[in-house]
Amino acid sequence: MRFPSLLDLGGDQRTVVELPFRGSHVITGPPGGGKTVMAVYRAWALATAGREVVLLTRYNLLHQYIAQLAPELTGTPRVTTCARWLKALWREKFEREPPRSAEDERRYDWGEMQRSCVLRGVRVTTHLVVDEGQNLPLGFYRLCRVLGVDVTVFADEKQRIGTEETALSEVCRMLGTPDAPLELRHDHRNSREIAMLASEFHMENRTGLPLPTRSGSLPVVMRIPSLDGLLTGITQYFNAHQDRSIGIICRSARTIREIQGGLASRGLAKKTQAYIFDDRYRDTMDFSAHPIRIVSTVSMKGLEFDSVFVPDLDSYTEDPTGVEARLRFLVLCTRAREDLHFAHRGTHEPPITAAIPDALLARHHG
Template sequence: MKIPSLLDLDIEQQAVISLPFHGSHVITGEPGAGKTVMAVYRAWALATAGRQVVLLTYSNLLHQYLAQMAPDLTEALNVTTYHLWIKDFWRRHFRTDPPWIDEDGWIYDWSEMQRDCVLQRVGATMHLVIDEGQTLPVAFYQLCRILGVDVTVCADENQQIDDDQSTVSEICQALGIRGDPLVLHENRRNSREIAMLASEFRETAGSEIPLPTRLGCTPTVLKVPSLGYLLTGVSQYFNAHPGRSIGIICRSTRLMRDIQSELTRLGLAQHTQAYVHGDRYRDAVDFSTRPIRIVSAASMKGLEFDTVFVPDLDAYTEDPTSVDARLRFYVLCTRAREDLHFAHRGPQEPAILSSIPESLLVRHAG
């Protein structure tokens, strides 16, 4: 990410930094509006004012992204994930792990946690700044209110692609916020063509959303004979655009590993890295190097790339009219700044894109 300098922030972005340093606040906006940038700047401003600040997000990959995107702004912050923060907080106050209701320890018993905090009169004075706040459950925000923790939440409920998530109104209600959230209106990431395609999948398509003025290339759909054929094209694209970051977004871990192996065979090992949750060889990403990054659809929220390739359009077989499918593609499209390429094998284009107008997609056969 090319984070703007403080002097380059516009009026609505400056309004985020100027929010009161006490109390809870919600910031919302479309993908590309700069919510992640403002989460970092908001945390930096709070730390500069002497507040104890924790900058957190749901996914480990986005946590790494936030920590690396502006080291001069985040060096004084505790940048962590939602799960790590909860577990650390609970162990410090109760000398045990937080109670959970699933076998793997990812779904917490919020009622018991809230009751324990009330009975033990546990509180906290730090300020939490949360990016992609819609991915966290409402009960977490209710716990923050019980603890007396100030929270700044950057959230977009149109980017809900998992279960147990929160709407903006639910977050405001849980935190006791009265009044409207602060809205970032401008799309600062996508080209006009990418934003127009993404708008086809937005659930509130009838509302007026200003399109970016920056023009770019029309997104493409490629019918390819094989994965190797596509990745040869990715290699050629990289050689022609060495200054661009490339995101290859996959639905399966197996495909991610296959792509990394094939790009290595094509001589791009030193330029390629993959993130696979739970894989100790692929659990860290250096966003300052290796511009070809292979990530999963489950980890893509909050990230952005100059160019995005979706190599497995065939894997999106769910009902194309379902809310989940549409929101997933809405998020997927908006990861790309300049170029967006979908690829599928077989004669039939997957239904999720088949109804998109010809003016919004260029279709090629390999």
């Protein structure tokens, strides 16, 4: 993991560190803009100023990643998931679990939660720093207003994936912040080639944002005879680049387990770890060790790797012009810093990448 020092931050990022310690703020930016890094710095700055701070995210793996990202900075603020924070708040104030929706018990009854807090007069003085805030529902931000809590939200609505999500304009309206969020404009993660490929999946023109100046290799689509052949290739790649972190991003838990077993059989068991939500053998990840990390598309938000492999391109069979497919691939591409590899076993390249020009994507048909 690479965590930039204060001296490494760009001018737009330093503006975030210098934000007032009171009130709510919304910060947006493209993939690779450093939103997660700046969420950590924002929490650190608030804690240093004496504020009680909790850094929240919706996703469990991203929570683990942030908590490990820079322990010398995040040692004071608490890092947790939104669900755990709400559960702890309700136990403290109401001595019970947060109420769930009658239609879908997986979701909260935000209206009932707001009413309960108003009737009980519940207020919260903690400053919340929220990463990937576009993937939290509007009810969460309504509740924050009822609680009178200050919130700093880092979000990119062009990366909304999921059934509960909120537009930035709604977040700003609910928190009473300016309609135009503070913008991080520079991609500090991706090579120019990866950023150019990712731009093919944007849902709207982002020509106003500068491309990275750092150049690298073209992303690659390769046809493989079998998964075994790809795993052999990944093993060879790791042996040649042992200083790099490798992310293998899969569509299903079954593929994750299959790849983890295949790499273990090739002598990489101690170099590999996998994450699957609700799998007690694979529900934690140490980002300071085990440089080959196997995750799902559901858990990839906010993460980054030097090299990314997508082993199951054939599984992306949905309409490649659909919003969800394009957003998923935008997030997928931008997880990679240095190089990006797609693999498929079918005779024909899947539609999601087939229309990409050769100038942006190298193709190997071996």
